[in-house]
Amino acid sequence: MNPSGLRGRPPHIDSRGDTPRGTPVPEFSRIVLAETLDEGGSSLDIEADESERSLLAERFGLAGLKTLTGAVRLTPQEGCALVRLEGAFRAEIVQTCVVSHEPMEATLEGFFERLYDIVPEPAEGSDDGNIDIDAEDPPEAAPEGKIDVGEAVAEQLALEINPFPRNPELSFADYSTDPDDGEKTESRGGPFPALAKLRKKPK
Known part of the structure; x- marks a missing residue:
């Protein structure tokens, strides 16, 4: 499930901790330090354990989360100030049908990209409140150069979950x-x- 088909030296990764100061630890946390990435990019595979899946199921309102795996590639950009994440995930979930209230299983897969700023600039106070709908989304801040690839996978999973699951045979x-x-x-x-x-x- 490698999103790019390339692999580099595995980056340093921490689970369940070592988040930026003042940041709560997510249910499925896998912190990668940007300074440990290869210049040409580094890839790794991650998998949620039983405890993490249980917590994520509660967070997303699922009846169960049987499996959750991810494959990500992190590549430094523009003099290492930015890091691009290319990711793929696969999850087996259990939801409750909104009509029959019976459990139903589904397999979700997805691909996604994110851009992280490991040296975020201070927010300017001159914001006039206007929003440019054509502007590109700014990079996500990665305080202290720490990128939580586990949380990135979890957030993408949340986007793929059907909020109103219904048995197609019903x-x-x-x-x-x-x-x-x-x-x-x-x-x-x-x-x-x-x-x-x-x-x-x-x-």
Whole structure:
């Protein structure tokens, strides 16, 4: 699952700690020190353990997170002031169907890129509040040259999770949307005939 097919000397990596001062430790933390990266780039594979998966499942509102693996490549840019991250991840998740409330499994995969500034400039106080929608996203700050590739993978996983999971084999026609039913029950007509009646109702 190497995103670039290239590998360099493995960088120095810390798990569960050594985050920048004042920064809380995320559930799945893998800190890479920018100063340990090869000039041509360094690659590594990471995997969340059972405890980390349990914490991430709670964070993302999942019924379960069976596996989470990632492959990242970090390449210094522009005189090592910036570091580009190219990543890929794969996760096996368990969610609860929003219709039947039954568990359902899904496999998610994704590729992503990020740019980190290991020497961030101080924020200027002359911001006029205007937003340039055409401007490129600024690099993410990496205080003390520490890049948390585990958190980057976790954040990308969160973007790929369906917030309203529904079993594709399940039909909404089998369920009523009438709040008086209490529990969802079988419905013959569904919501659309009722909507048509409302439109035809005389004023």
